[in-house]
Amino acid sequence: MNQKILQMINPQAFPTPFCPGCGHGILMGAVLRAIAELEYDMKQMLFVSGIGCAAWIPSPHYKADTLHTLHGRAVAYATGAKLFNPKLKVMVISGDGDLSSIGGNHLIHAARRNIDMTVVCANNAIYGMTGGQVASTTPLGSVTTTTPKGNPERPFDLCKLAEASGATYVARQPVALPIPLTRTLKNAIVHQGFSFVEVLSPCPTQFGRRNAFRTAFEMIKALRNSCIPVEKAKGLTPEELRGKVIVGEFVTLKGKGGLS
Amino acid sequence: MPIKKVKSPLAPGWYFMQGDEACAEGAIAAGCRFYAGYPITPASEVMIRMVHRLSDVGGVFIQMEDEIGSISSVIGASWAGAKAMTATSGPGISLMIEGIGYAVITETPCVIVDVQRAGPSTGQATRPGQGDMMQVKWGPHGDNEIVALAPWSVQEMYDLTIKAFNLAERFRVPAFLLADEAVGHLRETLVVKEEVEVFDRFKAPGQPPFGTNEPNGVPPMPSFGEGENLLVTGSTHDERGFRKTADSAVQARLTERLIRKVKDFSSEIIETDPHLLRDAEIGVVAYGFTARAALQAVKSLRKQEIKAGLLRLVSIWPFAGEAIAQLGKRCRSIFVPEMNQGQVAGELRKYTTAPVISLPKTNGEVIEPGEIVEGIRRNMP
Numbered sequence: 001m002n003q004k005i006l007q008m009i010n011p012q013a014f015p016t017p018f019c020p021g022c023g024h025g026i027l028m029g030a031v032l033r034a035i036a037e038l039e040y041d042m043k044q045m046l047f048v049s050g051i052g053c054a055a056w057i058p059s060p061h062y063k064a065d066t067l068h069t070l071h072g073r074a075v076a077y078a079t080g081a082k083l084f085n086p087k088l089k090v091m092v093i094s095g096d097g098d099l100s101s102i103g104g105n106h107l108i109h110a111a112r113r114n115i116d117m118t119v120v121c122a123n124n125a126i127y128g129m130t131g132g133q134v135a136s137t138t139p140l141g142s143v144t145t146t147t148p149k150g151n152p153e154r155p156f157d158l159c160k161l162a163e164a165s166g167a168t169y170v171a172r173q174p175v176a177l178p179i180p181l182t183r184t185l186k187n188a189i190v191h192q193g194f195s196f197v198e199v200l201s202p203c204p205t206q207f208g209r210r211n212a213f214r215t216a217f218e219m220i221k222a223l224r225n226s227c228i229p230v231e232k233a234k235g236l237t238p239e240e241l242r243g244k245v246i247v248g249e250f251v252t253l254k255g256k257g258g259l260s
Numbered sequence: 261m262p263i264k265k266v267k268s269p270l271a272p273g274w275y276f277m278q279g280d281e282a283c284a285e286g287a288i289a290a291g292c293r294f295y296a297g298y299p300i301t302p303a304s305e306v307m308i309r310m311v312h313r314l315s316d317v318g319g320v321f322i323q324m325e326d327e328i329g330s331i332s333s334v335i336g337a338s339w340a341g342a343k344a345m346t347a348t349s350g351p352g353i354s355l356m357i358e359g360i361g362y363a364v365i366t367e368t369p370c371v372i373v374d375v376q377r378a379g380p381s382t383g384q385a386t387r388p389g390q391g392d393m394m395q396v397k398w399g400p401h402g403d404n405e406i407v408a409l410a411p412w413s414v415q416e417m418y419d420l421t422i423k424a425f426n427l428a429e430r431f432r433v434p435a436f437l438l439a440d441e442a443v444g445h446l447r448e449t450l451v452v453k454e455e456v457e458v459f460d461r462f463k464a465p466g467q468p469p470f471g472t473n474e475p476n477g478v479p480p481m482p483s484f485g486e487g488e489n490l491l492v493t494g495s496t497h498d499e500r501g502f503r504k505t506a507d508s509a510v511q512a513r514l515t516e517r518l519i520r521k522v523k524d525f526s527s528e529i530i531e532t533d534p535h536l537l538r539d540a541e542i543g544v545v546a547y548g549f550t551a552r553a554a555l556q557a558v559k560s561l562r563k564q565e566i567k568a569g570l571l572r573l574v575s576i577w578p579f580a581g582e583a584i585a586q587l588g589k590r591c592r593s594i595f596v597p598e599m600n601q602g603q604v605a606g607e608l609r610k611y612t613t614a615p616v617i618s619l620p621k622t623n624g625e626v627i628e629p630g631e632i633v634e635g636i637r638r639n640m641p
Contacts, residue, residue: 010489012502043487048336060491060502065484067339068493068503070362073332076324080333081340081484083320084294088340088485106332109325 005032008042013061018053019128021208021216023175023201023223027122028057030178030199031093034185046081046088050074050103053129054095054122054201072103075110078117090117091189096137097127100156104136111165111194118188118195121158124203132206143210162196163251169195170251175202176224177247184249193253200227200245262462263426265455266291269317275450279417279443280347282450283373284309286421287345289456292371293319294342296333298326298352301385302441303375306347327352331359331372338368339492341483343425347373349441350392351382353399360434361400362494364518367432367470367479369461371424372396374436375444378599378624387624388441390548390599396436397577403515405522407529408436408577410547414448420574426459427529431522432478438576440599442549442626471499475513476520522578531574532583536562540569542636543591545584545608547573550597550627557597557632568636576604581611588612592641595619597632615641 009032018024035045047058051071059068065088069077074092082090092099099107099121107119126144127133134144134151137158141150162170169191173181181199188195202208202223204216213219223245230248233241269288277285284306287295295314297307307323314321320337324330327348334344348356353374363370374396378389396408407427409420421437428435464480469490472479479499482488491501496511504510522529535555537543542561546554551572561568571587573580587594593615596605602618609616619635621627 044485046340046484059493063489065488065490066492067336067484068491068495069332069335070358070494073328073359076329076332077336079322079324079329080294080296080336080338080342080344082336083322083333084337084342084344085340085483085485105325106329109329 001033001036004036005029008032008036008063010060010063016061017056019205021202021204021219022053023124023220024054024057024122026175026178027120027199027201028061030175030182031057031091031120031185032062033182034189037182038186038189040089040189044087044089046090048074048078048081048090048092050094050098052095052098052127054093055098057093057122072098073106074098075103075106075119079110079115082115082117086116089189092117092119094121096121096123096125096158097135100158100161101136108161108165111162111167111196114166114168114193116193118191118197120185120197120199122199122201123158124201124207125155126203126207128203128206132210142207158198159196159250166194167196167251168193168253171249172198172200172247174200174223174227174247176220177227187249263457263459266458268452268454268456270452272452272454275452276447277414277450278305279411279414279439279446280305280375281309282414282417283347283421283437283439284313286418287371287425288313288317290422290425291343291458291460292345292425293317294334294337294344295319295346296322296324296330296337297346298324298330298348300349300352302377302444303347303349303373305444306373306375327355328359331356334370335359335363335366335368338370339484339490343369343429345371345373347375349375349377350379350389350395353392353395357399361402361404363434364400364404364406365494366492367481368434369428369432369481370434371421371428372434372436373421374438376438376440378622384624386441388549388599388626389622389624390440390550391603391622392438393576393600393603396438403519405519406434406436406577407431407522408438408575410438410573410576411443412548412551412572413443414446414450417443418450418452422456422458426457429459429461430478431525432461432481433522438548440548468499470497470501475517476524477517478521526578529575529578530580530583532580533572533574535570535572537569537571540567540590541592542566542568542640543587543594544568544570544632545573545587545594545596545604546570546598547576547604550599553627553629554597554632556629557636560629560633561636573604579607584608584611588614593617595632595636595639597621597627597635599627
């Protein structure tokens with residue numbers, strides 16, 4: 001399997017640009033593992049990304065067609081490509097700032113249209129590439145370079161946003177749980193219609209070190225420990241769920257063909 | 261050039277048609293099979309016609325969430341292999357500017373129709389203007405070389421839309437149809453011929469899609485799904501598409517070629533339409549709907565024993581600098597009526613030392629022949 005995955009990567013792309021401890025490398029591998037396990041041909045895949053650290057996961061690493069677009073616009077570019085050539089298996093991989101802040105409009109409308117594509121949002125709760133500014137996903141109270149006294153704004157729940165917008169498959173997993181993550185990505189890829197996967201990915205460089213995570217290991221361990229499966233979360237009180245992140249599949253509307 | 265002749269999808273003959281609708285017909289004739297748009301006056305009629313015509317020919321139509329989404333999906337569709345178009349007006353162009361810059365650096369062929377209205381900002385949505393002449397050229401940051409054509413009739417809304425597609429494909433650039441509300445909403449005769457000349461993008465499997473041996477070459481363009489492992493990026497990239505964000509040689513080579521691949525071949529693009537210029541002492545330069553008034557003005561000046569002539573600019577970008585230089589040598593002065601505060605008049609001054617006199621009008625009404633005659637008589641040397 002590892003040999004198979006290496007063949008899906010552009011050798012010229014190494015070394016990767018990701019910081020030590022960044023979660024995006026795990027996601028980069030998980031997507032390829034999902035495609036390899038599904039035995040999909042990379043030649044029929046189109047990976048579309050926006051701007052930011054996560055946008056570099058497919059471009060230039062993946063040996064497939066990749067479209068590295070403008071900040072926020074990946075989903076709209078993907079919409080055009082998919083509608084004109086429905087044979088393409090289209091996957092958008094981009095960050096939280098890219099997809100939910102500057103690109104929020106395209107995200108909700110593609111979900112509403114149920115365009116047959118998979119959107120993977122690598123959520124590190126920060127603008128990493130530009131120097132650790134607050135994002136629309138940064139937790140309340142977190143310290144960032146633009147909220148030195150703590151973030152006064154509430155973050156988006158991206159899965160609820162996608163669900164409310166009409167996405168027919170919605171799930172969340174952390175990179176700290178790579179096996180459920182890969183399984184989730186496979187389900188999202190084979191889903192007919194608009195699928196959305198929020199992938200929690202730690203950014204020790206821009207987020208962790210300003211927020212009491214002394215090392216990258218500490219941060220990814222805390223991420224894993226904070227996750228609670230959606231099945232287990234059912235029946236727990238808000239008090240019991242405080243500080244927890246619910247992971248798993250939230251929407252699985254089967255048998256609904258997407259617009260393409 | 262691999263130009264081919266295809267049968268017109270619209271039955272040949274005479275039609276009484278609106279300019280915006282003729283534009284849509286021209287797009288279909290040129291092979292446009294993808295349209296993404298957002299409603300805006302005075303360009304919406306292009307979109308509405310495209311809904312029906314794309315359905316007839318098996319193309320794809322989508323009304324996007326905004327103009328940013330429109331240009332984005334047009335670029336995405338173009339890389340999926342489509343001849344793709346969007347149509348809008350000034351406010352929509354303002355939103356599309358970043359995407360237009362992306363189309364320039366990724367060398368994505370696409371056609372953008374701008375049915376200009378009176379600005380700035382929301383301005384007067386139903387009134388004509390010609391205020392986007394500079395915006396389409398200089399809107400995106402960095403240096404850009406694009407193509408822009410300015411129709412003056414319903415016939416040219418059809419013909420120049422076809423030409424815009426052919427030039428976009430030939431040079432791998434965004435091509436603009438710089439129309440205005442007056443010509444967009446005008447109804448008059450359209451003659452459709454039996455055959456249409458169309459240019460399809462050049463393909464060469466395995467060849468680099470973003471570089472050529474020549475410093476002014478247009479590389480072949482593969483599509484997604486052809487097994488080329490395409491790397492398309494708006495960052496500076498080498499000939500295979502790899503990001504090179506700190507390599508000054510790659511940056512210099514790319515930016516120079518993006519300009520020279522159009523500029524060095526501008527004679528294939530530039531089109532002017534001279535009227536009564538042979539012995540003219542007074543030159544008039546005009547384009548779009550205003551050129552109709554200018555032609556009338558020149559004719560009435562001739563009746564008043566004033567030797568005036570019109571140089572109509574059919575193409576705006578790249579600019580017809582050589583034709584202006586020649587005009588400047590033979591005329592005592594050049595008058596430029598336009599529905600803006602002298603945008604193209606200023607461009608003329610780069611190419612001639614002859615006096616260039618701007619006749620601007622920005623009250624949201626078209627320029628009338630009498631106003632041009634009066635402006636010329638008042639300022640005659």
